[in-house]
Amino acid sequence: MHGFQLRVAYQGVPGAYSEAAAGKAYPNCEAIPCDQFEVAFKAVELWIADRAVLPVENSLGGSIHRNYDLLLRHRLHIVGEVQLPVHHCLLALPGVRKEYLSRVISHPQALAQCEHTLTKLGLNVTREAVDDTAGAAEYIATNNLRDTAAIASARAADLYGLQILADGIQDDSSNVTRFVMLAREPIIPRTDRPFKTSIVFAHDKGTSVLFKVLSAFAFRNISLTKIESRPHRNRTIRLVDDANVGTAKHFEYMFYVDFEASMAEVRAQNALAEVQEFTSFLRVLGSYPMDMTPWCPSRGDHQVP
Ligand SMILES: O=C(O)C(=O)C[C@]1(C(=O)O)C=C[C@@H](O)C=C1
Structure with a gap:
């Protein structure tokens, strides 16, 4: 982009898979976190961002319908796609053991992608949905929750100071999410x-x-x-x-x-x-x-x- 750094909106906080997808689609971009999918659409429409990178489909969980509906309601154009292998980890505060856990929190898609593995791990936990995977990790760290684990990336563990209790907990090793890149103009x-x-x-x-x-x-x-x-x-x-x-x-x-x-x-x-x-x-x-x-x-x- 000749020295111009592309600003790319994604849903979630740093460490979210969507941030990784933004980096894969546009290496060296400035990734802009947004709390909702719709905010990412609006960021592009209002010229706060140049592109949005949003998940539309996962190989295990299926379509992310919200984004299909938003594609209809907004006038942005799909200008590319990226497939991102999604490798989930179970994260908790340092020193916490699996037996202490009473709750696992994550993005609904991530919970769905790990449903059977969580059961196989023998955890006696409730499952709760939050806005994004990395946001779940951040929430545990900020509130010092010792009874709660997050399903998120290894990068989220690094960013929020959590330990990895289990690695590769997605139900299928070939778990992949397809993201689309959106812009104001078509290519x-x-x-x-x-x-x-x-x-x-x-x-x-x-x-x-x-x-x-x-x-x-x-x-x-x-x-x-x-x-x-x-x-x-x-x-x-x-x-x-x-x-x-x-x-x-x-x-x-x-x-x-x-x-x-x-x-x-x-x-x-x-x-x-x-x-x-x-x-x-x-x-x-x-x-x-x-x-x-x-x-x-x-x-x-x-x-x-
Ligand atoms: O929560 C995140 O980390 C996201 O980027 C969202 C999301 C999704 O919406 O499907 C992206 C990829 C994974 O499939 C799980 C969650």
């Missing part, structure tokens, strides 16, 4: 490297639209990497159109699809032209380079050396 799609495109669509009447939309991709040999439906029965959603005008609309379901093609490719443009004919609402969330970095399931970014 120009290219064809010189593998691209992915994310769209969201809905139809006023019924759900048969799904079959027609999927066939538009199938006939052009475009692979889908994700399909997600979000029920919106009895709920309206605030949509923002190309003129940045917000309207409240009611759809029974919203469908999110990621496909492996760039919007610079004619076959992708034709597929979307067809999709537009079948749907009442269609938005391209972004067309961006795929994260192709291979990762090793047995050792995550957050392991103790």
Whole structure:
């Protein structure tokens, strides 16, 4: 960026996996902690940050629906993705033993990703959700809680002076979270490297639209990497159109699809032209380079050396 340091908003406090994802997406960036996902969206909209890096899906816990809803409500563009291996540790104050614990706190996704391992460890604990993993570690340190452990990264242990009681407690060693990078402007799609495109669509009447939309991709040999439906029965959603005008609309379901093609490719443009004919609402969330970095399931970014 020619000496310009990119400011990247993420949800959580230092030591959160989202901070690590921001660093992976934009090495040497200035990572800006935000207490809620929506604050990260707003930070970019208000020019406090240049990008936001937000989790959208975990290999164990599934989709992070809140961010899909926020993508619809805000007018930011997906400009990239990063896959981050997530390696969880059980952290407590120095000197605390597992037998003393009565509570484990963490981000709901992290609790879900360690559900079986926590049971296998034989801990007699209640599980409580907090805003982020590193925030859980910070809370224990600040309040000197000797009966509580956090599920968080090894970096969070370092930052908040906690010890690691158990290492690699995620239920699956190949636990990985996919993050998207968001910006105010879309990037120009290219064809010189593998691209992915994310769209969201809905139809006023019924759900048969799904079959027609999927066939538009199938006939052009475009692979889908994700399909997600979000029920919106009895709920309206605030949509923002190309003129940045917000309207409240009611759809029974919203469908999110990621496909492996760039919007610079004619076959992708034709597929979307067809999709537009079948749907009442269609938005391209972004067309961006795929994260192709291979990762090793047995050792995550957050392991103790
Ligand atoms: O709490 C954190 O550390 C986060 O970055 C959030 C988050 C998530 O929202 O899924 C990110 C990655 C892990 O899957 C667990 C938690």
